[in-house]
Structure formats: C-alpha cells, structure tokens
Amino acid sequence: MGWYEDDDLWVGFAEVMFPPRRVEEAERLVATSPLLKVTAGDRVLDLACGPGTHVVPLARRGAAVTGVDLSEAMLARAREACREAEVEARLVRADMREHVEPGAYDLVVNLYTSFGYFTDPDENLAVLRNAHTSLAPGGRLLVDMLGKEVFAGWVGRPQAVDVSGGTVFMRDTVLDDWTRVRSDWTWVRGDEVRRTSIHNTLYSAAELRVLFETAGFTDVECFGGFDASPYDNHARRLIVRGTRA
Incomplete structure (x- = not known):
C-alpha cells in the first residue's frame, strides 16, 4: 500500500x-x-x-x-x-x-x-x-x-508544529540525487506517539x-x-x- x-x-x-x-x-x-x-x-x-x-x-x-x-x-x-x-x-x-x-x-x-x-x-x-x-x-x-529550488532553501531544518494537545515534529530527507524527498512526521501527545512518512517526487x-x-x-x-x-x-x-x- x-x-x-x-x-x-x-x-x-x-x-x-x-x-x-x-x-x-x-x-x-x-x-x-x-x-x-x-x-x-x-x-x-x-x-x-x-x-x-x-x-x-x-x-x-x-x-x-x-x-x-x-x-x-x-x-x-x-x-x-x-x-x-x-x-x-x-x-x-x-x-x-x-x-x-x-x-x-x-x-x-x-x-x-x-x-x-x-x-x-x-x-x-x-x-x-x-x-x-x-x-x-x-x-x-x-x-x-x-518547487525544488524553493525547497532547497530550507530543507534540513527540522520543524515543530503545535497541535491540540501535542506537537508534530517534522524532518525532511532528500533522496535519490535530489529526485525525491521523504518527510518523517512524529506526533507526540502525552504518552501517545504516532509516526508516518510521506514520499514525494521533487x-x-x-x-x-x-x-x-x-x-x-x-x-x-x-x-x-x-x-x-x-x-x-x-x-x-x-x-x-x-x-x-
């Protein structure tokens, strides 16, 4: 899937x-x-x-x-x-x-x-x-x-986004000679931790x-x-x- x-x-x-x-x-x-x-x-x-x-x-x-x-x-x-x-x-x-x-x-x-x-x-x-x-x-x-040109200006800096009752931490990793990116997201809310990864072509x-x-x-x-x-x-x-x- x-x-x-x-x-x-x-x-x-x-x-x-x-x-x-x-x-x-x-x-x-x-x-x-x-x-x-x-x-x-x-x-x-x-x-x-x-x-x-x-x-x-x-x-x-x-x-x-x-x-x-x-x-x-x-x-x-x-x-x-x-x-x-x-x-x-x-x-x-x-x-x-x-x-x-x-x-x-x-x-x-x-x-x-x-x-x-x-x-x-x-x-x-x-x-x-x-x-x-x-x-x-x-x-x-x-x-x-x-766009790849815009993305290159800030990629590599982890981000933290406050959401109701918790925080989502985001980190991007460039893959395959700058053709793709993986975005790893971790949601922390109390003792609950949820993780996901999103892949996109650049x-x-x-x-x-x-x-x-x-x-x-x-x-x-x-x-x-x-x-x-x-x-x-x-x-x-x-x-x-x-x-x-």
Missing part, C-alpha cells in the same frame, strides 16, 4: 495538513488570484481535493466543481464542508492515475503539492495526461507545489515544464505565487499552468 492510500494518515494528521488557516487562505486566493479566476458555469476539476478546501470557494463563485480524491475519509469531510457552506459539488472517489473524463472541464487544479506522489515517473506523467484528456480545447491545468520548474509539454500541454508558464509573480529567487511556490490546444 502506498502512503497516500492510508486513511489513518489523512485522518490522524489532518490537523497538520489542513489547518483552519488553509480554508481562509483558499477563500482569499479563489477571490483574488488571477490563476484561480472562474466565472459562473465554468467546469472545474479539483484533483486530490482533500476535505474540499478549494471545492467550496470555487463552487461559491458559480463554478460547476468536481472534486476527486482517493481517500473516502477526506471526501466525507468535503461533503460536510459543502453542506455547511450550502454549495453543491460532485465528489468522486478515484485514483488520479486513472481518472479521465474526456473534454469535460475548462479548468483542472492540483494544489498544495498533491502532485508527485508516485515513485514511478510514468505514473506522475499519467496524471498530467489524464488531466489533458479531461480538458476541453482551450482548457487549462494548474499544478501548485513546492521537480524543478524546468523539469515540470518538460513534463507538461510531454503530456501535450502548450503555452506552459511557471509562476512563483498565486499572484502570478515570476518564478525567481523570491518565489514562494512553483505553480505551473498549461493549456490544452
């Missing part, structure tokens, strides 16, 4: 992965970012939607949103978030290596470093190819992740651009933030956008 298939991880560490500030940030970004701009009726696919962090604000702006996730636990939270916000969205349990709906969407988003989960490079490429097939002509894919802007183009995308652009700023030494994220011709 891959780490991403473990619902105990998503539920047990949800407070770290999906803190309340992320919901607030998603609301702000969908309202202000030129990269996430949608109009009423736009068909949007959120790949690896998690607990609906972006599904809800996108639906609030009138988009017809589909959220896809492998975790039933996360989809249950997404359904609850939609109920509380009184918005409608289609939520589907599926593997993004396999999920394809030809020509069904105007925009596909994959956010918060939800790309690069798979050890086999061909499987990561399959995600992009599926997104390309699922877009209508002129549709766009937006992938947001921590991509530079140039590497992800090539992957987009290999998947068939044109007009590929790289940005350093949701404000569409350049991907340079001031970048906070790596956001890559490509168009289906």
